[in-house]
Amino acid sequence: MIKDFNFYTPTRVVFGREAESKIGALVVAAGGKKVLIHYGGGSARRSGLLDVVRRQLQEAGVAWCELGGVVPNPLLSRVREGIDLCRREGVDFILAVGGGSVIDSSKAIGYGVPYHGDVWDFWDGKAVPAQCLPIGAVLTIPAAGSEMSSSCVITNDDGLLKRGVNSDLCRCRFAVMNPERTFTLPPYQTAAGATDIMMHTMERYFTKYEDMNLTDAISEALLRTVRDSALVVMQHPEDYRHRAQIMWASSLAHNDLTECGCEKDFATHKLEHELSALFGVTHGAGLAALWPSWARYVKKKHLSRFVQFAVNVMGITNDFAHPDETAERGICAIEQFYRKIGMPTSIHELLGRDITDEEIDVLVDKCSRGGSIKIGAMELLDAQAMRSIYKMAR
Numbered sequence: 578m579i580k581d582f583n584f585y586t587p588t589r590v591v592f593g594r595e596a597e598s599k600i601g602a603l604v605v606a607a608g609g610k611k612v613l614i615h616y617g618g619g620s621a622r623r624s625g626l627l628d629v630v631r632r633q634l635q636e637a638g639v640a641w642c643e644l645g646g647v648v649p650n651p652l653l654s655r656v657r658e659g660i661d662l663c664r665r666e667g668v669d670f671i672l673a674v675g676g677g678s679v680i681d682s683s684k685a686i687g688y689g690v691p692y693h694g695d696v697w698d699f700w701d702g703k704a705v706p707a708q709c710l711p712i713g714a715v716l717t718i719p720a721a722g723s724e725m726s727s728s729c730v731i732t733n734d735d736g737l738l739k740r741g742v743n744s745d746l747c748r749c750r751f752a753v754m755n756p757e758r759t760f761t762l763p764p765y766q767t768a769a770g771a772t773d774i775m776m777h778t779m780e781r782y783f784t785k786y787e788d789m790n791l792t793d794a795i796s797e798a799l800l801r802t803v804r805d806s807a808l809v810v811m812q813h814p815e816d817y818r819h820r821a822q823i824m825w826a827s828s829l830a831h832n833d834l835t836e837c838g839c840e841k842d843f844a845t846h847k848l849e850h851e852l853s854a855l856f857g858v859t860h861g862a863g864l865a866a867l868w869p870s871w872a873r874y875v876k877k878k879h880l881s882r883f884v885q886f887a888v889n890v891m892g893i894t895n896d897f898a899h900p901d902e903t904a905e906r907g908i909c910a911i912e913q914f915y916r917k918i919g920m921p922t923s924i925h926e927l928l929g930r931d932i933t934d935e936e937i938d939v940l941v942d943k944c945s946r947g948g949s950i951k952i953g954a955m956e957l958l959d960a961q962a963m964r965s966i967y968k969m970a971r
């Protein structure tokens with residue numbers, strides 16, 4: 578069966594070595610008159626990108642103010658600071674200069690400025706966003722795909738709750754992507770980014786809807802490309818061609834293209850968000866630590882899909898008499914890939930220590946909201962299933 582779909586991708590992508598020279602014109606075209614430049618912990622300053630952005634706005638005659646200091650797994654406290662600043666300064670456009678964390682922090686500020694209640698209401702399920710300030714992104718790390726996604730993931734520092742909200746209102750007006758800007762990424766971030774990109778497609782590829790061959794073919798090509806290019810850039814960080822493939826894949830993996838005709842699962846993401854909320858780990862690394870266990874937990878009921886992945890993506894020879902073995906070899910192959918790029922394949926490797934039963938209880942309780950919700954789509958997981966997967970991954 579092919580699932581009905583409604584595909585909406587309003588983000589203009591300006592891609593290439595000269596992409597940053599368009600920033601001023603893009604902001605003006607989007608109607609920005611007073612801009613908040615929002616950025617992270619320092620990479621954009623060190624690389625000179627912030628100066629380029631400032632110059633672009635100055636030459637375009639656009640006023641701005643700035644707020645830096647966004648941390649990976651961005652915090653609600655910084656979002657609140659940004660909302661206050663935007664209101665004080667009369668900001669009408671937010672320019673995110675960084676990765677998923679900065680873009681998500683910008684989206685949350687965008688929701689908060691026109692809203693009269695507490696911005697966390699949107700993540701708490703007490704309100705649905707009705708407006709968002711327009712946002713543009715200057716992407717520095719291909720990973721989260723937030724530059725084209727409808728998603729905004731924020732951690733509430735009070736209680737370490739990491740939650741996502743989805744709405745088309747926050748989709749970026751434009752995304753400026755210069756692959757050269759990613760040359761400075763530390764290897765761990767490069768690897769975690771590639772893992773996250775692949776996972777955004779895998780979370781859609783593993784589906785009950787198995788008839789959309791075109792989407793499958795796009796997904797498989799994307800997965801093979803990111804895997805192969807990741808192996809190259811780990812050795813050659815300044816390889817433009819392969820950095821470019823990964824950067825473009827980051828957007829395509831999470832702009833819903835690979836969901837057309839199938840369905841989002843995202844159980845591994847939900848399990849991971851609790852890990853990164855509690856332990857502050859890098860999102861992509863957390864996904865690598867969990868996915869093989871999720872796969873082994875659900876694969877029996879969905880063998881044909883896992884065989885297809887093993888053969889078409891991981892290049893495993895199909896052992897027609899033993900589909901279970903073919904599927905397992907596909908999972909082993911991706912674990913081998915994770916090891917090659919320095920990603921963990923267990924929670925122990927992720928944290929550098931054993932996780933306790935009590936900590937697993939906390940993760941399960943938060944992920945299942947006290948046992949009240951299930952996660953996933955290809956396979957619905959209740960609290961007991963979540964506990965089993967965390968234990969398998971430990």
Ligand code: NZQ
Binds near residue numbers: 616679
């Ligand atoms: O803060 P700075 O100094 O910029 O350093 C960052 C940060 O430490 C560094 N970095 C970024 N670009 C760089 C660079 N270092 C050197 N050179 C560059 N060019 O990389 C580190 C990680 O940055 P971050 O923005 O946190 O990475 P990512 O893009 O992986 O974003 C992760 C966040 O996005 C969420 C994750 O949960 C996590 O909170 N996600 C958001 C999604 C969405 N909105 O659609 C979907 C994803 O599944 C994900 O959940």
Ligand code: ZN
Binds near residue numbers: 777846860
């Ligand atoms: Zn992700």
